[in-house]
Amino acid sequence: MQTSFLSATVLLVLITDPLGNIPLFISALKQVKPERRRKVVYRECLIAFTVLLTFMFFGREFLDLMHLTDESMRIAGGVILFLIALKMIFPSGAGHAEKLQGEPFIVPIAIPLIAGPSAMATVLLLATREPGRMPEWIGALSLCMLITTLVFLFSVKLQKWLGEQAITALERLMGLVLTAISIEMLLGGITSYIRNIH
Template structure:
């Protein structure tokens, strides 16, 4: 499956799911003073960006060290995206992926940068993109940059967006994103299987 710059950007935005993460993000910042929140948003988004960029640049080395093939990574990425998509469509009770909504003090790296933004699915996706087509690294960096800018803007205006859209609209958008992500994950999974089978023909 040939991935375009636009589809890669959309995929990363769907995976990081900034709109769906608004309630969790607001909960994480409850103990933070309002005047500090902008700085926290910028810091956490920058950390997440650097983490994903590291996975993007050193993904090939990681696969070589672990003796993993591109096909196995593609299938694994498809499975992870499928599970994430299912959680977006059918969220568990409580809705928090961290096990608890109670945050104490100012969050640093965990849980906002990791795993809220740079979660396992986002790490697997950027690693997969860079290892499959390393010649297009500039495009992947651009797609990741746009994704992080969108996430930053959404988090900066999270309070207003929650009031404007309401809980039901945000939930509906997350379900829709989950549905699209399900189709993408199946396509990725089938592409990995097909590529693996072609090796024996």
Template sequence: MESTFVSATILLILITDPLGNIPLFIAALKQVKPERRRLVIYRECLIAFCVLLAFMFGGQTFLKVMHLTDESLSVAGGVILFLIAIKMIFPGEGGALGSDKVSGEPFIVPIAIPLIAGPSAMATVLLMATREPDRMLEWVGALTITMLVTTVVFLFSTRLQKLLGEQAITALERLMGLVLAAISIEMLLGGIAAYIRQFG
């Protein structure tokens, strides 16, 4: 499946799922003083951005060291995205924060990692960079826009939750999950097809 700048941006926004993470984000910041929340948001989003950039630029080296192929990464990425999509469509108890109660000011965990830069986001940027390294500037641009969207959503998270309501946010998350499920199947089939072609 050939990605474009727009499709890559949409995919990353779907995976980071800022709207669906609003309730978890608000819970994580409950113990933070109101005057420090904006600073924490900027800091955590910047950390997540740097982590994903590291995975993007270190992708080729990582694959060589681990002796992995693009096809295996594509299949694994498709499986991970499908599991994330299923969780978005059929949300259960808990979430990215687990059952642990967040106390004090969060630093890196749980907002930057895994709320924003989770395993699925890391696998996706790594896959994008290794499959088409000559378009790295586009992938960095897509990631930058995704992080800007995430930052804006988190800055206005309380207002958005009041404006949309929990039911609307849940409906949007399930719709995004459905789209992500289709993308994950396409990625999975693409990886399997590429692997089979090696023996053709």
């Protein structure tokens, strides 16, 4: 599957799922004073961006160190994305928004809400599969983080404007698209692996 700048951006937005994370984000910031929230959003998004950028730049070295092939990463990435997509379509209902004391720092907003294992695996996969297109991947990640930051900045207004049902419906729709992407990635990895055996 040939990944374009636009499809990489869409993929990253689907995985970070800022709209679906609005309720969790609002819950995590309940203990933070309203005047501090904007600064917290900027800080947490910057931390998440730095973490994902690190994975993007040092992905190749990580794969070499662990003796992992591109095919195994594509298959693993497809499986992870498929599981994430299933959770988006069929949420367990057991809300994992824990009540936090004080201001959240790194956990749970930057990691794992934004820069979760699936996002880390995806940027690593993009960078290792086509390292010559690194500027495109950095641009896609930057655009994704900009969208995430804006969604979180206006999270309360968005939740009121869209309503819980609309947010849930959008998350299910994003989960459906992500399911198709994960299957495509999985099939691509398996096909490439079989081709290399012969």
